[in-house]
Amino acid sequence: MIGFVYLDDQEWPPAGPPTIWRYWRRLPVDDPRAAVTLGEGGTPLLPLPLTPAHDVFVKDETRNPTGSHKDRALSVAISRCVSLGRKASVVVSAGSTGLSHAAYCAHAGITSIVAIPAATDPRRIYPLTAMGSRVIRVQSDIDAIIARTGEIARSRGLFQSSTTRRANPFQTEAAKTIAFEIVDTLGEPPDFVVVPVGGGGTIAGIWRGFRELRERGSIARSPRFIGVVPEGYDALAAAYRKGIETQAEFDALPYSAVTPTLMPKLAHAHPPDGLEALAAVKDSGGYFCVATNRDAEEGQARFATGFGHYVELSSAGVLAATHSVLRQLDTGRRASIVLILCGSGYRESFVDIERNAIPENRSSLDALDASIEEALRPAAAAP
Numbered sequence: 001m002i003g004f005v006y007l008d009d010q011e012w013p014p015a016g017p018p019t020i021w022r023y024w025r026r027l028p029v030d031d032p033r034a035a036v037t038l039g040e041g042g043t044p045l046l047p048l049p050l051t052p053a054h055d056v057f058v059k060d061e062t063r064n065p066t067g068s069h070k071d072r073a074l075s076v077a078i079s080r081c082v083s084l085g086r087k088a089s090v091v092v093s094a095g096s097t098g099l100s101h102a103a104y105c106a107h108a109g110i111t112s113i114v115a116i117p118a119a120t121d122p123r124r125i126y127p128l129t130a131m132g133s134r135v136i137r138v139q140s141d142i143d144a145i146i147a148r149t150g151e152i153a154r155s156r157g158l159f160q161s162s163t164t165r166r167a168n169p170f171q172t173e174a175a176k177t178i179a180f181e182i183v184d185t186l187g188e189p190p191d192f193v194v195v196p197v198g199g200g201g202t203i204a205g206i207w208r209g210f211r212e213l214r215e216r217g218s219i220a221r222s223p224r225f226i227g228v229v230p231e232g233y234d235a236l237a238a239a240y241r242k243g244i245e246t247q248a249e250f251d252a253l254p255y256s257a258v259t260p261t262l263m264p265k266l267a268h269a270h271p272p273d274g275l276e277a278l279a280a281v282k283d284s285g286g287y288f289c290v291a292t293n294r295d296a297e298e299g300q301a302r303f304a305t306g307f308g309h310y311v312e313l314s315s316a317g318v319l320a321a322t323h324s325v326l327r328q329l330d331t332g333r334r335a336s337i338v339l340i341l342c343g344s345g346y347r348e349s350f351v352d353i354e355r356n357a358i359p360e361n362r363s364s365l366d367a368l369d370a371s372i373e374e375a376l377r378p379a380a381a382a383p
């Protein structure tokens with residue numbers, strides 16, 4: 001696995017506009033002035049009033065340019081692509097990465113090629129084509145497309161912007177900036193960080209961010225990492241329980257990519273950065289929580305109606321995981337917990353509309369006053 005060595009002797013936190021590029025000395029770039037940026041990063045850390053006994057915050061990654069934390073990674077990936085003089089980048093993703101890739105390639109003026117399974121909902125494809133991506137719908141499953149695209153990219157010398165560390169080690173460095181921003185806002189590391197895990201690159205990157213801060217003496221300890229995986233795609237939780245340490249043992253776990261889930265962005269049978277995600281959780285003294293579809297639905301509703309955060313289902317399981325952390329905490333000592341809210345619900349609302357009918361409460365103009373009167377009445381208590 002490729003690693004990077006950073007020489008930095010500057011003041012911490014570094015000065016500069018609130019984007020990931022203020023941390024450029026800790027990112028694998030030579031010249032931050034040439035960065036391909038849409039203003040990613042610098043997202044708010046907001047209190048989430050779940051309990052008076054502890055300090056809970058959300059790191060609101062939905063505020064990134066295309067609505068997810070992947071914008072950090074794609075800003076670095078496409079900056080690297082451009083610095084190498086490449087004119088095209090390829091990625092396999094019908095989710096957050098594909099959307100981000102489309103935006104950053106368009107901004108850089110390079111060709112974006114996105115390969116996706118043919119079965120992908122056209123409503124997910126449309127924003128990519130709207131930003132000029134060339135979308136290839138492949139009659140196969142995502143794992144096979146990733147493997148084949150990797151081979152083709154290598155043989156053609158094509159730049160790959162995959163958010164898997166093995167395929168593109170540069171981009172995963174970007175997730176470290178989430179750790180940097182959390183520490184720079186709180187003034188210290190939190191006790192827990194709760195992260196949804198798909199391929200595993202995000203949790204691993206945030207963990208490396210805290211480790212780097214420790215190594216440079218900016219913080220004295222790292223938080224415990226709670227990884228949230230979807231039911232049916234919980235190979236990491238099984239690996240953690242079984243004490244698995246090698247890729248071969250991990251690959252042998254009996255998971256496959258056909259289980260239906262409401263959290264498609266996290267649906268990896270064998271997450272490609274799984275072993276590093278496992279290391280992040282184990283070494284930090286954390287654990288994995290398995291989120292059910294019901295956890296995702298309830299979490300989404302609670303975030304939205306209780307706090308005004310409309311997150312996508314794949315991001316909503318962090319709430320159930322946080323409640324499990326809170327239940328185990330000693331009430332005598334205040335703990336701090338940061339939930340990473342990865343993806344916005346606004347870009348996935350078509351999924352939610354299909355599951356939740358919009359109330360039929362039409363009003364004539366004449367009846368509007370009465371309708372408002374009705375709307376002002378307290379909601380009926382749930383049965």
Ligand SMILES: Cc1ncc(COP(=O)(O)O)c(C=O)c1O
Nearest residue numbers: 096198199200201202265342343
């Ligand atoms: C909304 C959302 N949350 C979480 C993740 C998980 O990130 P990773 O695949 O790096 O584990 C993804 C991945 O695409 C995502 O789109």
